[in-house]
Structure formats: structure tokens, C-alpha cells
Amino acid sequence: MKAIRGAITVDADSPEEIRKSVKELLDTLKNRNCLTDSQIICIMFSNTQDIRSYYPAKAGREAGYVSCALYSSVEPEIDGSLEKCIRVMILADTDRLPEHVYLKDAQNLRRDISHKLNIAIDGPAGSGKSTVAKIISEKFDILYLDTGAMYRACALACLHNGIDVKNQTAVGELLKKTEISVEYRDGLQVTKINGKDVSAEIRTPEISMSASAVSALKCVREEMVRIQRKIAETGSCVLDGRDIGTNVLPDAEYKFFLTASPEVRAERRLKENRLKGIEQSFEAVLNEIKQRDSQDMERTIAPLVKASDAVEIITDAMNAEEVADSIINYIQRKI
Ligand code: DC
Numbered sequence: 001m002k003a004i005r006g007a008i009t010v011d012a013d014s015p016e017e018i019r020k021s022v023k024e025l026l027d028t029l030k031n032r033n034c035l036t037d038s039q040i041i042c043i044m045f046s047n048t049q050d051i052r053s054y055y056p057a058k059a060g061r062e063a064g065y066v067s068c069a070l071y072s073s074v075e076p077e078i079d080g081s082l083e084k085c086i087r088v089m090i091l092a093d094t095d096r097l098p099e100h101v102y103l104k105d106a107q108n109l110r111r112d113i114s115h116k117l118n119i120a121i122d123g124p125a126g127s128g129k130s131t132v133a134k135i136i137s138e139k140f141d142i143l144y145l146d147t148g149a150m151y152r153a154c155a156l157a158c159l160h161n162g163i164d165v166k167n168q169t170a171v172g173e174l175l176k177k178t179e180i181s182v183e184y185r186d187g188l189q190v191t192k193i194n195g196k197d198v199s200a201e202i203r204t205p206e207i208s209m210s211a212s213a214v215s216a217l218k219c220v221r222e223e224m225v226r227i228q229r230k231i232a233e234t235g236s237c238v239l240d241g242r243d244i245g246t247n248v249l250p251d252a253e254y255k256f257f258l259t260a261s262p263e264v265r266a267e268r269r270l271k272e273n274r275l276k277g278i279e280q281s282f283e284a285v286l287n288e289i290k291q292r293d294s295q296d297m298e299r300t301i302a303p304l305v306k307a308s309d310a311v312e313i314i315t316d317a318m319n320a321e322e323v324a325d326s327i328i329n330y331i332q333r334k335i
Helices: 015-032 056-062 104-108 129-140 147-160 168-176 205-214 218-233 244-248 262-275 282-298 320-334
Strands: 002-009 040-047 069-074 085-092 101-103 118-122 143-146 180-185 188-193 237-241 254-259 311-314
Touching (some): 015 085, 085 104, 101 104, 143 188, 147 168, 147 205, 147 218, 147 237, 180 218, 218 244, 254 320
Parallel strands (some): 118 254, 143 237
């Protein structure tokens, strides 16, 4: 069992603000620690005396935390303490190292236990980003966000609704009524469209091409980047994509850019696809890789490009473990 700490400040002492802040804090803690509802044993809140309009425990229950014990109490009044602050301790049945979460003004409370490790990994299709990012997230026990999955989900939503992935207006309208979200189950990312798990469905060659096309649209990028930053701002994480170091997390402490020749990348993708039962010729995969490269590099908004402060790793002659080891060694030397 682990004890996980967190805190958030509320903008105003109103039931709406308290409900919103408690939900944000608990959902973030749950996601950051990859917890399922059944792993959460109890949630204990304390709040400063200037919070009088709503019980945090009640807000927690309303936010969907119904299968654990919830409790709230009021803290003593201490001179100079942070105002309108809700603190929480979660007891959870997990083996992972706890990731404590301090949001808004509460971020300054425990810098010692809430230091954030942000790692950005960018590169073209087939450069090995996702395998490497997964190894790194396991090594440091931090969250892994596969941002490509979110663009893939946008493309799938378009396909389901018969919408042309290049039609900015229609895609924008669709996005307004479609919720693309990411959750974690047993430490693995689950990508959802309107609450439905589409993690497997988005892994087809057709969706790869459509994701590349839809990701060029301003409305799509703005919305996806907003969600990605929100996830990243809450704690340590490794993100992979095309624009993480340049656009999503320009201040990330650690940035890497993976590359390999189109032929090597096509060979890797061919093998991955075979394992999934997708049969394609080498030439077809190579063509798709080249087409995606040019689409991703030549688009106007946040094109695929190495950030000036990213470490470039040419992976042609390396396997994923070797690439991950070199990144882990680099970070450990600097930390
Ligand atoms: O990494 P992937 O193959 O799953 O990504 C699918 C497409 O999504 C990719 O061709 C371009 C787009 N993408 C992007 O534009 N920005 C990101 N951060 C991640 C992916």
C-alpha cells in the first residue's frame, strides 16, 4: 500500500470551484499514479478554514470516487499559510512509486517531492520513439503519453463520421462534439473517443496516413496540444511525438530527436505490422513512411523538426533497448 499526497488551491470559496478543483486534483492523482478505482482504499482531505461552502469529501464522491472511503477535516489556522487550500492523502493498493501532485498555488508547497521530470522525444514514423519512451517511463516510473495516438483518434473519429480529414471546418465541428481522452490502465495508455476505447482500432496503416493529414489542421493541433500540456503539467512524464520539444513542452528539461533512414524505419514498421497480422509489401510501407515524412515535415503548423536544444540519436544501427539506455544514461548523468 502507498500513501500519495496532493494539494490544490481554489480560486473562490464556492461549491462550483470546490467541486471543480477536487475533481481536477483527484483525476490528476489517479492518472499520474495509474490507479484504477478498485486500488483506491481511502481519500482523506483537509482544508484551510477559509473554505466553508462545501465538503471536499462530498465533491470527491460527486466526482465519481464512490468505491472508497472519503473523509474531510478542517486544518488549524496557521499564520502565513496558503489561502483556500485543499490537501489530500490517498491510500492506494499499488506497487508503483507514488507521484505526489501539487496544483496551482499549492505547487510551491512541496517542491521537494513534486519535482517534475519532463522528457520530450520527437522523430519521424518508425524511428523507435514509442518503444523507447515506454522503456524510459518504466525505468523512471513516470507516465508515458503517446501523442500520436491522440491524432490517430481524431482521424478515426473523422472516418467514423464520414468526414474528410483535410476539411478544416467539418473536422473543427466534429471536434467540438467529440471527446478525445487518454486514461491509464495497469500503467498502459488507453485512448478513447467519447469514452470508448479505440487503442487497437487506431493502429492501422490507413489511420496512420489520415492521422498525419488531420494533424496538419490548426483546430486539431490546438485542441490536442491543450490536452497534452494539461496532462504533462501535472507531473513527471515522457511524451513522444513530432512537436514535443519545439511546441508542446518547449521548456522540457530533456529533449531527444530520434532518426533513422526511411528504409530502416520501413523495415521496422513492416515487422510490427506483421505481428499485428497486417500484411503489406516493403515498397508500400516505405512509400507510406516517405509520404508521412514529407506531410509531417512540410506542414505549416508545428512541423516535425529537431528542437535546437534536442540531443539527436541516429538509430539505424541500434535496437530500442540501446537507444533507451543511452537516453537513461544521459539523464542520470545530468539529474
Ligand atoms: O507517432 P504516430 O505515428 O502514432 O503519429 C501519427 C501521426 O500523428 C503522425 O504522422 C503525425 C501526427 N503527430 C503530430 O503531428 N504530432 C505529434 N506530436 C504526434 C503525432
